[in-house]
Amino acid sequence: MANTALAPAAEPAATPSLSRGIGWVGGLLLVAFLAGFPHVVTSTYYVHLMIVIAIYAILILGLDIVVGYTGQVSLGHAGLFGIGAYAAAALFFHFKIGIWLGLVAGIGLTAAFGAILAVPALRVSGPYLAMVTLAFGTIIQIFINELTPITNGPLGITLPPVRVLDFSLIGMQAPWGSAGRKLEFYYLVCACLLATIVLVNRVVRSPFGRAFEALRDSPIACDCMGVSVYRYKVYAFVVSAGLAGLAGALFAWSERYVSPNTYSFELTVLFLLAVTMGGRKSRSGPLIGSVIIVMMPNILADIGLVRIMAGIIAAAAVVVGAQAFLRKRENRYAILIPVALCILFFPATMAMESVTDYRLTVFGLLILFVVYYLPDGIVGFLRQMIPALRPAHTAEGRSVAAEGSALIAQRGDAGAEALLKVDQALMQFGGLKALAGVDLTVKPGTIHGLIGPNGSGKSTMMNVLTGIYKPTAGTVTLAVAGGQRLDGRTPSEIALAGVARTFQNVQLFREMTALENVLVGLHHTFKGTLFDAILGTPRRRREEREARARAMAILDFMGLHALAQTEARNLPYGKQRLLEIGRALALDPVLLLLDEPAAGLTAPDIADLVAIIRKIRDAGITVILIEHHMDVVMGLCDRVSVLDFGHKIAEGGAREVQADPKVIEAYLGAPGEMGGTTTEAAHA
């Protein structure tokens, strides 16, 4: 007897204002901490350590954009770090240029390399992308090592103490004295860190950040919504690289020495460990991760400290394990292994004299532990435990009121007989004709059904109409802007021309909220650039406000108002289907294609769906509906076309088609096959 529960709905996020409040408080605490730290802990060693932590954090925040938001593994960030470092170091080495231009060079050059890296990375993902980034990082290291005239090769470049502010230029003494002078660099690094946090915040909460997440969750849906997967991948790499370059340039001046073998694969893995262990898609995660990877070698060097930490970890594991068992939590046997491992760690450290030689093994074990038991990192774990820490999901933290009309129907050419005309569409895959010359005429303002048994070509037709397949022959014409050909154009172009679709297997952006999903559909309304987003210009803020109001209006229309802040993956299935339709409507389409929207829905959900489709038609949008649910088709469609084996075998009103003997035979088989005689089956 098998019993698998359906996915439970997750706890709702905190109220926006509370989360925003916590965000502000956290930010202020960080500023206060950073400002006061060097005055409380005066040892230069620890101030330097804090500088390194901050520098790494800058890079890791940038890495989070690629790993956390676009969801790709980048194994080349140490290479980008190296470019930034060498840009600053080489500028000094050859031209005696100091830190300020060094930073600019670091950011600029590395961002350019990020764009170059994006080129081979555009069309690949997953392990292939990992290999591309790994190859890239290795090439960088080789070139740094070999281009001795520029980089001084394996000897490296030594830099003098950094001069941040040169008061002698204006004929003054530093107001904060010589002790303060030593801290100028520290405060510069802190300022850069804070600026990075603000920048990353602005980017991820802008259409750019949403596009990054969208291309992780469903590149196909992005294509069909006019959001260019390539373009946003490039942006993600460029921003991430720019930040790595900033970190690199700061690092060069902080360590005062650069050499090629620092920027190795091991360093990249360390950065990945930091972003994963800290927690992706957060600002505090990279900070926590950075602290861990910087402090870890120091802790591991002191066996006494290691034993204390191991003891603490073992004690914590005992508590967590005991708690799970006493409360009879469901996963108590599953966590037995990590608990046992944590406990065993303690006697192991007692037995060893020194762990430094096994430092990398400890890191490797940490990676394994994090990957399997802490996939959302420490921050993710805390967020699960403490609802108040969950992100607000709305940038401004204010709940938005719906405004304006939800549906803005574009009109097709006035007086056009047919909004969509398909002429002899042929789709051939090798020897198989999925569509064998199909004509289709869809009148404006109607709901047109497309039905047929399995393998009849309905989905193929859908994919031809939306540009996922280029038809082998035949034309598809849309009566908009004087009539335009759709065949041969990309899904993105077709979407922006006014044809929106939903998918047979729901292609929502699972980790984004309902509101954010619709906002991605509204992407075509955003005219601002990346700089608008980073600087938070009035144009950006206005566009965002208007888009949110419109998105809420659409959610209202679909009856999803209350679920605006719920992540798409936590919505009940019926609501997910409706959300997908809402997102498609955000494109302001003239034609909406629905691919089996009723599949898997319960009867009440189906009633909702039918009502909404009618409202959509009443607003002036033409609908093509592929469906198996005959009652839905018969009840809704003005006209129905029936496909079988790639041919159109019938067309007409719903009742007509239902009684057509050819259609009955297509679905049920020829009556001649009854009774075991082998008569020739008469298919159309």
Next chain:
Amino acid sequence: MTIFLQLVASGVAVGMIYAAIAFGYQLTFATSKTLNFGQGEALAVGALFGLTLVPFTGYWLMIPLVLVFGFGLGAVVERLGVRPAIAIKSEYGWIMATIALGIIFKNVAENIWGRDDLPFPSPLPDAPIEIGGVRILPMEMLIVGGALLMMLAVEIFNRKSIWGKAVVATSNDIDAAGLMGINTKRVITLSYSISAMTAAFAGVLVAPVTLTGATMGSVLALKAFAVAIIGGLESGLGVIVGGLILGVAETLTGFYISTGYKDVPGLILLLVVLSIRPVGLFGKAVIKKV
């Protein structure tokens, strides 16, 4: 001209090592759509293990022991690193987990065998043989022969034995293979075992002509990625072609340009191929189904 041919001959030997490692990637990618990012470490550990055995068993008897060792190592990698990730459908999971295991193996190896590179006793005389004016090391011929023999052996296994056919079936269609009564999880473990075994074997083949150490495998494995991509992660013969292209390109670059840059052509080739044809030169394009 003889120098050119000389370089080509050495390039062929190097290329066959890449092909052998890439072959290992194909084995696991075909059945599970995953591969071992720590394959280089499997190679290195295999070579070091072989180095320890050689004084007791001699080169030739050491080989089957290293094969068994590699077989076991592959099973460990699969169980600890890959199987849990497949179960939770996490790509990031197996990539990071196999990287982590590779790091652990390398670190442990450094502690056992030390950080210095060690020389590996060659089973064949060092004197080069002259063929048509080109001097070839007997060991290089062993590398080419050994790599080809190993790939042939696996191919025969796949074609003739029932478990080999089960591996091919799993690569073709994992669900249908399950319906046949094939325990596809065990097949995946088997493919990882064979994959690590080939890496370890490649390790003891290449060790006599280079230095043996914990880091010997990293760059080899990365360049083998390039070969696997060029050859297509699913098909068999392409890796040999890819390996030869890469090996020869490298030796030519090393001589005519500079030894420091000899690793670059392979990596650039990887980037170029993936930019133009993401499924590799020999790979099959996938028809999208929505």
Next chain:
Amino acid sequence: MLEVQGLHAGYGLVEVLHGLTFQVPKGQVVTLIGSNGAGKTTTMRALSGMIRPRSGTIRLNGKDIAGLESHDVAREGLAHSPEGRRVFPTLSVEDNLTLGAFPRLTGSRPKGDVAADRDRSFALFPRLKERRNQLAGTLSGGEQQMLAMGRALMLKPEILLLDEPSMGLAPKLVEEVFRIIRQLKEEKVTMLLVEQFAMAALGVADHAYVLENGRIRFQGPAAQLKSDPAVRAAYLGGH
């Protein structure tokens, strides 16, 4: 032989089967018919272990196999010729057949005479015999369907599941496939047949269940249902 009680199954958040109960008596052919989306293939997958049922029991000769993985279900003697055929394209016809007997060759089922069974397959499907060394991926749709059925039979199964054997086949080939099914019926092979083409399925089955939206709407002897207008309504609506 096969008793299914209260089967609930689905994918992710969606439940497709809402409590199916049906039986396949030994030596008989039972068919599940219904239009697309009714849940026919989901039922087959739940039976053969390709998906895990949410709840319910599946008893094969008394043993509950619900929740077992597909390779274990095959070892219990349930052979599934899946939707879309899914032969192994880079293996030969002969190797495909041999793999059908995998549990017999690796000790999980009584071995018997595999070579003789292979010859029997070739006798049943002469077209396959002509192409025995050809790669299965180069066969036509109809030939692949024969191969999928022959492969499933190589298990010497207690019960054979046939999932939409007519899909994508031209009418003449559909006839041939059903002729073979009739032949197997004469040899008393217990079969569960899932078909979209109700007429053909009803022509060969003993008993039929009509599926609609994941539930059994009604059932009855196949001969009776052939002339029942309710069957048409289950496909094309209007009831």
